[in-house]
Amino acid sequence: MLPRALDPEDVAAHAGRVLQCLLAWSVVSIPLVWAAPHLVRDVDAALRVTGVPVRPSAFHAVLIALVTSGFLSRKRAALWFVVLVWQLPAVVVAGVSVALWSTPDGRALLAQAHVQVPAALAAGVVGALATTLLVRARSAFPAPLARGSWWRAGAVLVGGLVAAAALSRGILQAVPHGVDRVRDTGLRQLLASTALHPVDLPLDPGPAWVGQLAGLLAAGALLAAIAVFLRSAPHDRGLGPEDELDVRRLLLTTRLDAADSLGYFATRDDRAVVWAPGRSAAVSYRVVSGVCLAAGDPLGDPDRWPAAVREWLELARSRGWAPAVLSASEQGARAYADAGLHVLGLGDEAVLDPASFHPDGRALAGVRRAVRHAEQAGYHVLVRRQADVPEAELAELGRLADSWRDGEVERGFSMSLGRFGDARDGRVVVVTAHDGTGATAGLLTFVPWGARGLSLDVMRRAPEAVGGVTELMVVRLVEHQAARRGGRVSLNFAMFREPLAQGARLGATPREKLQRAALLLASRRWQLDSLYRANEKYLPEWRTRYWCYDTAAQITLISYAAAQAEGFLPAAPALPFLAGRPAWRGGEEPRPAPQPARAAAVRALENELGAPRPSERRLTDQEASRRTALRELRREGVDPYPATVTRTHALDDVLHVLDDGSLPLGAPVSVTGRVVRVRDHGGVLFAVLRERTSELQVMFTADRPAGTALWRRTVDLADHVAVTGHLVRSRTGEPTVHATSWTMAAKALRPPARALGDEARVRLRHQHLALDDLAAADLEARSAIVRALRDTLHARRFVEVETPVLQRTHGGANARPFVTHINAYDADLALRIAPELYLKRLCVGGVGRVFEIGRNFRNEGADATHNPEFTSLEAYESHGDYTTMRALARDLVLAAAVAAHGEPVARRGDDVVRLDGDWPVVTVHEAVSRAVGVRVTPDTDATTLRELGARHHVQVPDGTTPGQLVTELYEELVEPATVEPTFYTDFPVETSPLTRAHRADPRLAERWDLVAAGMELGTAYTELTDPLDQRDRLERQSLLAAGGDVEAMQVDEDFLTALEFGMPPTGGLGLGVDRLCMLLLDRSIRETLTFPFVRPAAR
DSSP: OOOGGGOHHHHHHHHHHHHHHHHHHHHHHHHHHHHOHHHHHHHHHHHGGGSOOOOSSHHHHHHHHHHHHHHHTTBHHHHHHIIIIIIHHHHHHHHHHHHHHTSHHHHHHHHHTTOOHHHHHHHHHHHHHHHHHHHHTGGGOOBOOOTTHHHHHHHHHHHHHHHHHHHHHHHHHHSOOOOSOHHHHHHHHHHHHTTSSOTTSOOOSOOHHHHHHHHHHHHHHHHHHHHHHHHTSOOOOSOOHHHHHHHHHHHHHSOGGGOOTTGGGGGOTTOEEEEOGGGSEEEEEEEETTEEEEESSOEEOGGGHHHHHHHHHHHHHHHTOEEEEEEEOHHHHHHHHHTTOEEEEEEEEEEEOGGGOOTTSGGGHHHHHHHHHHHHTTOEEEEEEGGGSOHHHHHHHHHHHHHHOSSSSOOOSSSOOOOTTOGGGTTOEEEEEEOTTSOEEEEEEEEEETTTEEEEEEEEEOTTSOTTHHHHHHHHHHHHHHHTTOOOEEEEEEETHHHHHHHHSTTOOHHHHHHHHHHHHHHHHHOHHHHHHHHHTTOOEEEEEEEEESOGGGHHHHHHHHHHHHTSSOOOOOOHHHHSSOOOOSSOOOOOOOOHHHHHHHHHHHHHHOSOOOOOOOOOHHHHHHHHHHHHHHHTTOOSSOSOOOOSSOHHHHHHHHHHTSSOTTOEEEEEEEEEEEEEOSSEEEEEEEETTEEEEEEEETTOOTTHHHHHHHOOTTOEEEEEEEEEEOTTOOEEEEEEEEEEEEOOSSOOOSOOOHHHHHHTHHHHHHHOHHHHHHHHHHHHHHHHHHHHHHHTTOEEOOOOSEESSOOSSSSOOOEEEETTTTEEEEEOSOSHHHHHHHHHTTOOEEEEEEEEEOOSOOOSSOOSEEEEEEEEEETOOHHHHHHHHHHHHHHHHHHHHSSSEEEETTEEEEOOSOOOEEEHHHHHHHHHTSOOOTTOOHHHHHHHHHHTTOOOOTTOOHHHHHHHHIIIIIGGGOOSOEEEEEEEGGGOTTBOBOSSOTTEEEEEEEEETTEEEEEEEEBOOOHHHHHHHHHHHHHHHHTTOTTSOOOOHHHHHHHTTOOOOEEEEEEEHHHHHHHHHTOOHHHHSSSOOOOOOOO
């Protein structure tokens, strides 16, 4: 074993870097020898100590490149070549030189051979050290060569060298050169150019260019040998039937968040796969020119990706392939990077989301015009699954696709399937465009992406088709997806999109412009810019794709192999008689022959797994036990979820009739309820059933064994059961049903929580209501409160209405709205923050008394007194004002209190507070004066108010008006400190944009807030009916909105138009139903709401 500092991997890596440096000098020295021959000779002499024949010739450069490539690929043959051909001879020469130096004849022979003994000794020492290290590090070179690769490559090399020597000799015979021995001179020129003749020995005079030409010819022969050598490397060629089924199984069962849009292309016939242990994940790859080229993300479970990537890298290392990845997503690239590969951005994938794709919007006007142009020309589109396309039509579409293809070969490897019409691809979506005569004018095909998405494979159009055909097909396909709630659609891949976009933007740097110019030049052949622009017009979401590589030294080889795989570069000429197998032609593979059995197996697998399935949830022990009981019930013939069960009495009725004597003991009854407690004493079993807030005991005894054993095996707490028996009293006098039979009414598959904290009571609201008397009582009390509000208003001849919840403009209150989008009209809508403006339009229409109890929405988060959605009551009365509304509000609160408690009181802890006394009426300025200890009036200036705020730790922004400052002080100091119901009146007019100015002081508004228990319960106005004043105030609000105030109201032209028709003097009232329940029941807002908003739980 080598010391840790000389680990075999480190030795191999350092030796590879030395070879790379020598290769770089060999390449540089070829042109440099003409300009500085002495420098080249001196450097060559110094580098001779390495044993590597660094010479200024193309042959040498290619020879060292071949060995370096094999060395970096960890081919064992390359290791032994370096040791046996370049290092051991130096050791032998050094030993012979030492032996000859000891005698005069030996020294003469060394001088005649131009051997410099010190240099030979140095080379020998280096060679001995290198040989020792490399031999001991041979475990780092596991990659073997295929059988026969050496002789095939050698045959090409020898044939090329013989041809080069023959050509050199022929040239020397034909060209004047002053040399007598043409045969020897031509041979020596070739030997010198290939380093088979020492450069130190004097050459016969002859043209120098003949030697260079011989070197080039020899280098060409070596290149051909390299091609044969690489073609001979052992590698898998395709996807077998078993592997294909397993790959498809992974694609059909992969989680939606891990599905790769390029995943289906792993079923290409020319790809192979390497599996993680257990075949739960895989890497799909193809070997091209010595590069093990993976494409897209690993397949299968992302948690198993690291294992699959390790297996793939180990396979590449053992075979001597350079590992590389094309077009990985960010998630996939991270998995490859974690395995040690380097990552670079390659380009961007265009993805369309059907839910947010709006071709009628302004942003897609160009696409819409193209679609309209095609439709006006009579074109229409069909979207079908390939399995639904008749076989004859499918064959014709394949022929048309081939004839419309731009280029000789089908480009694509990472994003192309390459087998249109194959019977295994029945789920592929085929989109065809047809002209007015029905002739096909365009074709798109999309492979499946996960369970619901689609990924582009083929895009073709007839040369004679009108413009807009492709846009028409894309738009109709996305609309088809949206109509069927399909997933995202992946379009073309735009390589180098970012530099193309950056170079075109205003203010681009010279470097960015130069990059774009170079890419535009390349686009003349490879359509880089046109692909980018063809996708950009759909305004897609751009998702970066990456390529991954092992070492920077392999980038050139990987780029070449990737270009071959994608069809941008042709493969090397086919030499099947030398390669020993059919030659691969580049981007295009022969269309596979039909394989009916394989296609049938694929269809069977898709039928088995193709339908979307919910993910399986891990069960707790109790949940698993309950499912076992469920299965036993079914085995016993008991339906655990019957349509009906026998029930003669509710539990509450049983208790009442037993108390009043109308139902005698011993009477037969059938009851139902949820099992909340069980006591099993062996001979006697007691269970307590609960229905709403009533509980009743049932009893099973040994003399009535029917079903008792099944009960013990299958009934758990929280199950709904139906029990038939006789009404009795237990020994302790407890009312009891002595059971004669029972059946399951609803089996509970989840156990009740042991204890419900505040958070659990909200998230498990059904359990809280089912098992907690107080929660159930509060629910019924809220219902009574809402009914009392409604009955009170109906008694006063108010008309109840319903107004829109989706509104084009948000108004009626200052609050941040929830915004959504209506696709049909490509317009934004807001969930209403208040129904006020619609109700006022009804007042204009002559509905003198109107109210609505409904849901409102404000995007303001949740806290102790707020919920994003809440219930409010708004009522308007013509010829009323804020004073009459004050009396109405008090009557409504008292009626609600009586409905909840039977008398006008509110609960406060263990006490009750009467509400039928007088409620104070205090102006806002008077209330603020009491809070700050200084008299505050409408005349108080902003500076004084700001100082008062600072003194009481009330922060207000700069530029706030005096009225806004007073309102801030009120909200921070007065409202939280108010306990008893109090009306605060006459607010500053600038904080009440919908309220009429005060009749006595126009700086104030005729508005009050009802506050109790530290929170606002409601508000009322004398409504502003002057349309001109109202327009002015709303326009000022809209200016605030334009300045960034998200709570400011918008101008509602429909409301203003109605107001200009004339609205009678009106009083308006708003009450928060949720807060009213909080006050009366002494509950938090979460306990008051049936289902309060709660932050989504982590899954």
